[in-house]
Amino acid sequence: MTSFCAIDFGTSNSAVALPAAADGAMRLAPVEGAHTTLPTAVFFNADEHTREFGRAALASYIDGFDGRLMRSMKSILGSPLAESTTDLGDGSAIPYTEIITIFLEHLKRSAERCSGAPITRAVLGRPVFFVDEDPRADQLAQDQLEAAARRVGFREIEFQFEPIAAAFDYESRLAQEGLVLVADIGGGTSDFSLVRVGPDRMTRLERKDDVLAHHGVHVAGTDFDRRVELATILRELGYQSLDPEGREVPNRIYFDLATWHLINTIYTPKRATELKLMRHLYPETRHHDRLMRVVDERLGHALTARAEEAKIGVSAGGETMIDLEAVETDLRLAFGDAQLVEAGREETRRIVQAARETVQAAGVAPGQVSALYFTGGSTGLLFLTQALAEAFPQSQAVFGDRLASVATGLGIHAQRLFG
Template sequence: MAHAVCAIDFGTSNSAIALPTRSPAGDGVRLVALEAGRSTMPTAVFYAVEGLEPHEEPQRHYGRAAVAAYVEGIEGRLMRSMKSILGSTLATQATDVGAGRSVKYLDIVSGYLRHLKTLAEAEAGQALTHAVLGRPVFFVDGEPERDAAAQAALEAAARAVGFADVSFQYEPIAAALDYEMTVDREQIVLVADIGGGTSDFSLVRVGPERRERVNRADDILANHGVHIAGTDFDRHIELAAILPACGYKGVGPTGREVPSKVYFDLATWHLINTVYVPQRVAELGRMKTFYADLAHHARLMTVVRERLGHALIARAEAAKIAVAEGGQTLIDLSLLGDHGLDVPLDEPQAVGAIGADLQRIVDAADDTLTQAGITREQVDALYFTGGSTGLKPLAEAIAARFPAARRVRGDAFASVAAGLGQHARRVFA
């Protein structure tokens, strides 16, 4: 039975799937390669309706392919953050995807899970019938009935794609399982899961006598989070370091600052395509007289006419990572039409751009302790997971609040899936 088992981390931004393994060397977990050898995939579905005949159904793209189709401007509908509809009335409703087609929100979730299951079965070499799914401590804060409805909806979606037996484990417990395997006494761990869309903190009690428990709800002492994370960092860095080259915060001949809405839209992932609408491009073109530096306006028009908004966000993200790894970088902006145009970014500039967000995240860690009624000194370890914990100033700011706690870094993108895989072995052994 263990070989028919999988574990799914159905995340808000990214998802992963793990297979429990057994070998003479001992039991383990294998992460399934989902895209180009990567073990994680964006939680995204794109319904392509371009050129459809009346009898044809939209073609579905998943993960990075879904994002690429959207960025390329293919006619259709991109669905992201599908997890957020669980527990809401939207779960039972349908949404338009273009060309007169509609699809139920829960069917979107089922379709994505089916895609993950298909990839995992190809790697496992057989059908998978049993699954452990991760779930947040609260799908819906303060509303137990809606929270229960959210889990029931996710379970229904999993069963609809062929899982006969479905179990759940809390995501912070899953993240902490890796650390729990190394401890020889009971400890309190603060799990910091900071990804693309949210920064979540959970205080978890772990220990050798708790490892084999299936129900770990009582081991979660507190859970708190804020909707600030990696994509917010990218936006602020783009506004601070990249978009001034296109006129952001620039002034016109009269000394007045140029209108800023287009720059905020260009730095907000899901609003970028709204800037490419022909009427808006024409309106921006007529704003040339608003700019004292005509080179700024020319670069802005290059961005909107050549649809470079997503490329600029990608450069902001790459610059954030480069600064996190090396302290400084040069951002190549020659795509704006100026050969050799580079702008510098160093750690003080980056921290200055995202400082307010960093403070709110660190404050959320303190709030988690307050909820649990414990002191910082009682925290034995900090467990970092999620892609944005690789940002050194953020990790150090959190760690500075807990100087006596041991720092532990899990897999930035797959620790929850791996922990769920360990739990799946225990549940379905």
């Protein structure tokens, strides 16, 4: 007997939906212990020669095991980097696309343990755009994800846009028809779909005519993390310092340090040597000392994690402290709401503009949108959801499950296709 599933392979978090044994309705499967979502992370533990996933991967990395932690793998799809290889920390290398395959295999095995049957059919979620303004690269990204899914044993694969899936989840609780603008703001992309929804439409398998427009930008949670890190942590390492001639010190090192999948590129002997020779450019040599300590001790990913923690801490309310003891004793930075809003101002503007353009593309007036449905991890940023709500003041703001709405909606779509 074969079964089917729906997979939300997210930039930051992933989940799988399965038909329940009792009634056939779709349920989220436990994918890490009792958890029905897991961080999209793989740790290649060089000390113990193991692979760990999700929370376990992050814990091993934080505990200081040698190896390579991979996150945000989805963001490399469609880019030249996807077909290149990366060092695993033990002298071996592996293609980035193979890491995606390994992670999908873990999700599939978790689902099969839960279902008790092999799974060969799947609906996979995808962003509106894997790659902005490049249709060929965008199609390549989907092809790479499909190839990885086929390598792990899926034979029948369908794709659905993630914000449309979220609309299906929202629709299942509606009593009347309306126009919903789904805002799916995750770790890597902000996607919007304007969808006609209602209880009488739920039974239709073909919903193409109900999707009035969709649009998205490759701007989301990790971009806010990057801005936070540049605005706070990396200034303490010399970012935007002026050299003796009044020019900014070279900034590429800082942009790479703030971009998860580029961090390992700064640890090569060549780049480390180049950085050492730049000491004379820094008016405050302590900044250069801190930068070299980060490079020599490979602290880049830890700093990125600190920036993400600061963003989450402030978005939950109040001020937080960024602990940089690993870089220098007693080095701590205060970080508050006003700084977070300012750091992410440009990203917020671009996301709100993408929402407006989605509605304009449908030929619909903003006042005709009955609801804004928020899903995705980054909708926990209050200032961001407020900015979107202000752009559509006549629409009801509705918050779905930030980490599970897309997976649930993909499951609904999978049930219609395969069930």
